[in-house]
Amino acid sequence: MNQAVPIPSSPASAAAWRVALPALALAFLLVLVLFRETAMAMASIWVRSDTYAHGLIVPPLTLWLIWRKRASLALLAPTHSYWALVLLAGAGFAWLVGEVAAVNALSQFALIFILIFIVPVVLGWRVARCLAFPLCFLLFAVPFGDFTQPKLMEWTAHFTVLGLRLTGIPVYSEGQHLIIPTGSWSVVEACSGVRYLIASVTVGTLFAYLTYHSLARRLTFVAISILVPIVANWGRAYMIVMLGHLSGNKLAVGVDHLIYGWVFFGIVIMAMFWIGARWREDELPQPQPQPSRVLPTVAVTAGAASVWVAAVASVLVASLWPFAERQLAHATGGSLSRMASLEAIDGWQPTPSALNEWRPRFGDYAASTQASFENGGHLAGLFLAYYRNQDQQHKMVSSMNVLVTNDDPVWAKVAGGTREISFNQQPIQVSTTQLRGPGGIRLVVWQWYWVNGHWTSSDALVKAYTALSRLTGKGDDSAVIVLYAPQGQAGEGDAVLADFARAAGPAVSSALQQTLATR
Known part of the structure; x- marks a missing residue:
């Protein structure tokens, strides 16, 4: 240079x-x-x-x-x-x-x-x-970068399953949970590779700036620094499962899991930088200043x-x-200790049920309610959490507020998606989840949000509605609505929830509006 x-x-x-x-x-x-x-x-x-x-x-x-x-x-x-x-x-x-x-x-x-x-x-x-x-x-x-974790975990689980099957190892998978003959594995947050990705992009961007001068080479290396850690993490996850399988679960478990992962990642990243350095562009020599003349400044001195x-x-x-x-x-609202009571739900009667043994992992709410209902032998559960005067530490939409955590020892998420339902005589898009619990019980769960009269299942729209509501002086009253029912032997859980949602719509809407009126 x-x-x-x-x-x-x-x-x-x-x-x-x-x-x-x-x-x-x-x-x-x-x-x-x-x-x-x-x-x-x-x-x-x-x-x-x-x-x-x-x-x-x-x-x-x-x-x-x-x-x-x-x-x-x-x-x-x-x-x-x-x-x-x-x-x-x-x-x-x-x-x-x-x-x-x-x-x-x-x-x-x-x-x-x-x-x-x-x-x-x-x-x-x-x-x-x-x-x-x-x-x-x-x-x-x-x-x-935390928002990338769910998708990275999903990709890692899919690649690990594919790698194991190509290797000839039988594997049964549900979501991020894998079972092979020698044991069971779960792809959790630490396996997502988000740490590797963020570290690689940060260092890779700096390396590209210092090593190259053409925009094309810089952008190419940054793109590589995004792709390589993602693919490397897939290989890391597969390698760890294989080490555990071949060693009878004596290697690549506990602390070794993390050590082997970082060693593998370090080798891959060092190789990426070594290869990238082969196409480096040296700095051009700076022109020698002429001692006999003074170079003018580019702009007029202020x-x-x-x-x-x-x-x-x-x-x-x-x-x-x-x-x-x-x-x-x-312009905050008054404190809130309890929500307005639910009105009677047509055709559904409150009943004590083992369904209430599961509770969504939402916290920091101002008030909440949870109840189970029965209609003709069918069971359905309802969970409402109401939020008011939110801030950066206490808010409805956050990475901590989920239906079930990845390290939950009892409940596990095994499937998810979206669907449109009829609620309070209007179509609403909701998030759908299937949970596996103790004794093989499975729950079908529907979740969405209410923000000062707006219904949505999108986290981004929740933030937009909250900002608009607060900027116009209407406060930030919000709620998460969760309906759930047993999947059943014939898979009738979705049909049960669809009927329950139609019946519960007026009662839930009324309770939310009455609670909002106490602001």
């Missing part, structure tokens, strides 16, 4: 940087103070989560990447751009939406973009373009006063959104 020759800057440019850098640093500091809860939430995840521990080194790496650009930056005179305040305001609004909808990732991404857009406000677009990659690399500091005005303006625009969030937070 050719060593870059530092090119001297003009006295005017150097003077401008001596004013602009303190102004930029102060603007960053004040914004981080304004959004300290969001920043601290990110930092706390870096510390406690192995998946996102890389966030601790992203800010230092960003500073190092900026330092590498110092020769190019010396040629540019910082000049503020007030047009960038529009983008900064947009990022601030996105942060507000993330807060009112309790979407941590949206709030955290928005904070990073606020910091990014402060750069063109204070230093100008030429400087921002020069620092485009280092600034965008900060986005890797956001703990983001006055000290105008730079500070731009920095103050960026902080003021950013501060509007925490202020707006506090105003919306004051």
Whole structure:
């Protein structure tokens, strides 16, 4: 690699940087103070989560990447751009939406973009373009990627089953649960490979930037850094099951499971980087500066006063959104300890039942109710959890609120899908799940949400409806509705739930509306 020759800057440019850098640093500091809860939430995840521990080194790496650009930056005179305040305001609004909808990732991404857009406000677009990659690399500091876990787990389970069958090992699978002659295995969160994927993409993106200069090669290597860990995780899962099978479950269990997995992943990633380095593009030699002439600055040096005005303006625009969030937070509803009682359900009678031994793993609700009903020998269960005054720690839609956890020792999810039902005389799309429980019992489960009068089974729409409701001053009252029934020998569970849903619609809707009226 050719060593870059530092090119001297003009006295005017150097003077401008001596004013602009303190102004930029102060603007960053004040914004981080304004959004300290969001920043601290990110930092706390870096510390406690192995998946996102890389966030601790992203800010230092960003500073190092900026330092590498110092020769190019010396040629540019910082000049503020007030047009960038529009983008900064947009990022601030996105942060507000993330807060009112309790979407941590949206709030955290928005904070990073606020910091990014402060750069063109204070230093100008030429400087921002020069620092485009280092600034965008900060986005890797956001703990983001858990949403891929269910699909990655599904793919890993399917590939493991395929590999075992191709090897000649009989396997019985239900969802993420596998049974082979020597034992049973489950694909849980740690087997999803999301840790490998996030680590590979972060390091792979940095490697592509430092190793290549053409956009095509950079994008190709980033794409490879996404594909390789996914496929490698499939091989890792298959390898671990095979090691356990061939060793009589003496190897690849317990701690060995994780150690072998990381060793295998490390070898694959090292091979990927070694192969990628064979097509590296060395930096072009920098032109030697002529000692007899002074290179001009690219932009006109801004006055000290105008730079500070731009920095103050960026902080003021950013501060509007925490202020707006506090105003919306004051418009909370009254506390809630119990929901309105359910009215009688036509044709269905309340009955004590073993169905209530299963309870959805939803928490942090303001109130809930669960009951079983009987009609002509058919049983059906109903679970309602009502949410009010949600925040980032207490919310209805989160990775912690599920029908059943993957490590549940009694219940397991074995199938899932969607279907349209009739509820309160209107069609509703619901999520369907089949659970296997103790003694071989199977439950058919339907789940969807209610958000201030809107029905949906989509987590994304729940967040959108919640944000819209809060921004218009209507609060965030929401509820999750879960209906369940035994599958039965003839598989009549869906038919039983369809009849129960039609009958229970008016009672459930009335209970939700009456509870909303107590706001």
